[in-house]
Amino acid sequence: MNFIFKFSFLALFWAFLQANAQKFVETREHQFFLKGKPYYFVGTNFWYASYLGLEKNPDRGIERLRKELDFLQSQNVTNIRVLVGVEGSGKINGVNRVEPAYQYEPGKFNDDNLKGLDILMKEVSKRKMKVVLFLSNNWEWSGGFLQYLNWNGHIDDTTVQRALNWDELRDYTLKFYTCEPCMQQYKEQVRRIITRKNSITGKPYIKDRNIMAWEIANEPRPMRPSANDSYKKFIAETAAFIKSLDKNHLVTTGSEGLMGTENRELYIENHLDKNIDYLTVHIWPKNWEWFQKDKMKEGFENAKSKSLAYIDTHIKIADSLKKPLVLEEFGFPRDGHSFDISSSVTLRNQYYDSLFQLWQNNKRRKGSFGGIAFWAFGGIARPIPGQVYWKKGDDFMGDPPMEEQGLNAVFDSDTSTWEVISKYAKQK
Template sequence: MKLITKFLLSLSMVALIIANAQKFVSVKGNQFQYKNKPYYFVGTNFWYASYLGLEQNPERGIERLKKELDFLKSQNVTNIRVLVAVEGNGKINGVNRVDESYQYEQGKFHEENLKGLDILMNEVSKRKMKVVLFLSNNWEWSGGWLQYLNWNGKIDDQTMKRALNWDELRDFTSQFYSCEACINQYKEQVKRIINRRNTITGRLYKNDNSLMAWEIANEPRPMRPAANEVYKKFISESAAFIKSLDNNHLLTTGSEGEMGTENMDLYKENHQDKNIDYLTIHIWPKNWGWFEKDKMEAGFENAKNKSLDYINKHIQVADELKKPLVLEEFGFPRDQHSFDINSSTKLRDQYYEAIFQLWQNNKNSKGSFGGCSFWAFNGFAKPIPGQIYWKKGDDYMGDPPMEEQGLNGVFTSDQSTWEIIQKYTKP
């Protein structure tokens, strides 16, 4: 009788574990799974969604958030990638960083400034959407690695605030991975976020099934080959740390792929780690010199073909590692490199079509290319005519502060682009 009781108890425990696992997006072989079915998605970068709830004006804040989530849901874009927190305040690398900060001073946190994230997660839950949250940033627009280096005396205030050239930025940022105090402060912020209890729902973040995955950071790069080993150590140790806090949710790096590491072997090693559940890549054809902004039409086919080759190259790595792959950022400017909300998007539409077609073909063959999220969603933002860069008080857009507002972002009014997206998101 005791054996039967123990057996039944064991079965109950197994059933409970399986039932709990089905609440969260998981990985089975080279595919995402959700509720015992393969999970493939077209998503978007909606990084500012966690900040709309902090706006004092409800129309520009929480009401805008609800409208934009409803719009995305109506387009069947139900997976969004979002920034969790900003470190520090003021100018950084010559640009205005996003407000409001979470870690406003070294080791000091405004818990109230995560209320916007709480609001977002509650609204997402109502709409049965999924969220990927990145926990910090390689780049300056939300503080990130430069801010941690500044707090620990590796870069002075004046230098941090002025515009750095590319070599300076690489030299400074690469020091993050060998700065033990910087990494410990990053981990303290991560721990606070993952252990947070949502003030709206009362649910711990680690138990929220609207969350698909945590990301170590947005586009973490070694920046210099000399930092490759400490960078690899950081990725591995951060992954183990995050999984020790939350084993319910998936975890990934936020990497751009080979272009971000400048070393495919290093990219493979990072994503082979047992605590990294899936691979990520980003594609930026203009930034990577695949076309010239004043010769967009002439360079389009080259940009498109290089992009498809880049995806396929990383699909091969994903297949080799037997893990899913997500293209979680890809962007293309408006025609003639315009920032005008009323300008055409003919080339962008063709670019999106090519990428979504590759994703769908891979999906149809049950491949490892699990998701692709375009950069970025501008929603109902109202650009200020004649003003190119963001300043405090402006509407948030998917184009972050250091980029021309309206350059890569997709507005709700971009009808031709949404027609392409709908073609691939319809059930």
Template sequence: MRKIIVRCFVLLAAALLVGCVQPSAEQPASDAFVTVKGQQFYLGGKPYHYVGANMWYGAYLGAPGIAGDRERLTRELDLLVEHGITNLRVLAVSETSDLMRAVRPAVLQNTQGELDTDLLRGMDFLLAEMAKRDMKAVLYLNNFWQWSGGMSQYVAWFTGTEVLDPDITGKWNPFMENSARFYRLEEAQALYRNVIRALVTRTNSITGTVYSNDPTIMSWQLANEPRPGSDADGRAHFDDFSRWVDETAGFIKELAPHQLISTGNEGAMGTLGDADLFERSHASANVDYLTFHMWIKNWGWFDVTQPEETYSSAVSTAKQYMSEHVAIAERLNKPIVLEEFGVERNGGAFDHGTPVSYRDSFYAMVYRVIEKNVAAEGPFVGSNFWAWGGFATTDREDYMWQKGDDFFGDPPQEAQGLNSVFADDKSTLKVIAQHAQNLKGL
């Protein structure tokens, strides 16, 4: 009985949240959307390669309520475009949570499917402003990690168990195994799909365009870094994860046939450390292109406290990791995007104005690899660095985010400034702008 009641509530909420203006009767031209043919993206009949950034907080800044700062958002969009950054990866759905480091407010309020109106309008504003600047968006619809509520919050809602908070327990394997239960909970999947339906079929309150008809949205993404589980124990449920990828991607594709579908997965490191499992889980015809992430510090390749001793070997390992994933894309005949990569400021500093020489060097190396592959007409079609921090500032001694603070590129679980590229990071922006110019010439 509870299952029937929950589904009735979420279906009703989804119907109410489609939007408050009438959909535009005019369908956009098909060549306005990014499409896939073989290993390439196309836009307007021409190959499409892009320089992108992660800006998870875009809809938050666009919100008209207490969380928003539209003036900051438009300034940041102008600055991004000025430096050739035309693709943004954005958090589309967050979940209300008691997790210590979860962002507040959140889009999804409860199991009844109630969505935050201000944050939805914030997404409307973001997409409208991006459209004015010929930018494209990748919108991810969930999160394996705790900083936005995510899958662990769904599990808590539908099992009645306490959320395993790794920021308190320090235990990551149990947290990951708990989050991965999400794929196997029928009620959680019912709510998740109805939230997806509400968003994909929403009518933009500013432009009057249904989201599924908006060419500004390049891709709907299943989640941020979805994993089968922990490396230690996740293999037993790999088939559940792979099935979830295929079926959820197919569900979204039916709702949004003009737009692309991606997973948001990290690659081999996000698939139990097994490149073969990554390839198998992304062979689905419902997945239009591959994604992978690369974190040289988090994965133990680079020690920011011993940069001279570890940077060279980290670069070699990173090049091998990129090569491995490009080869998978070639075998699957799909484009591939490196949609997260970053390096801390020198010495692990967080403040504006502190040196970023290792970051600049690493970005330049990644961009050279992409440019070489693009020149050879390979499947490496773009990148989104992690992350854009724009004009954000903090005066907190511990650099940890609290409700009401500026939004940084770094999520609330991390020190604010850890991997953020700020508006005054002129040397990094120069590297990025040069890459954008180089891609135009290829």
């Protein structure tokens, strides 16, 4: 009896160790797994979270960060997507960019400006949250690809500072993928971030179990068909480079999906890559003209039906590749396209509910639609009356500097929207 008891105890103990050993999020075919169980999550874009710890005023900085993380945890939102790589300073494409920069000049880095990320990672560890970190940006509001091109003579100072039209923006940005110095400066930034040791906890980032994934960039696009091959090469080489630095964490692209890639085969090829662990998709029904801002009610059903169909298309692709899918960005304005925080959010709530319902139904079938994260968390910040756009010194609030402040942000005071979110987030 004593032998049987000891054997049973050891077997149970071994099973316990096995179940708890894997605390990094991993993928097994079409699902995420954490601690031996399928991992499905409701998350949010909290891109400015890595900046709050840099604020000298604790009420605007560390205390705000703690309050906002506590709030998200209370709503069962435990996965956040965060900006980590900012390049350059000053106006770019006609708008104020996020500051301060990590890479302030080509190949020159201010490590003190990553202390905000160190603080964030310590705080999320207390709350058992997971973080997705995007390492640069296709768009100008954090410097991104345009800044690398400016540093390397592909776009002059005067041009990079003025507002570019859409065709100009495409024609300039696509040059990033064939600019070797640009990509080397980007890779050096990636290397320094991933191999960093947290200055507060002393833990190397590659061993931080609260990091879910590294993301190549926010919404990387070829921008024109002529750049498809160089774009594909960039994605493949960067994913392999990240994996060579860190074999513990997942890697993904940050792609918007077919709308951003503009080529179904290219999107599939990028996410078929062995170093890309899961698929991403973003949805922007207003930007994609699925409704008109002055006719939101009239266009709502069209926007909703196209959004659901868009997700379903990507679920089918994820199923075929046997990899998970995350809807990591979607946004919808307040009623009447208002930026007033007191305005109603009836249509937004209906839109959110329809997308969350699709995610929940797929989750119940143990499908590939693993995560859903809305854009964006605005926290305790508030838009400044009479001021449409962000300027240096203002509180961050979810809407990036080039967008109207209050446009898509979900503030802590948006009670009815949080009821929709938490209804799905709390369900196991």
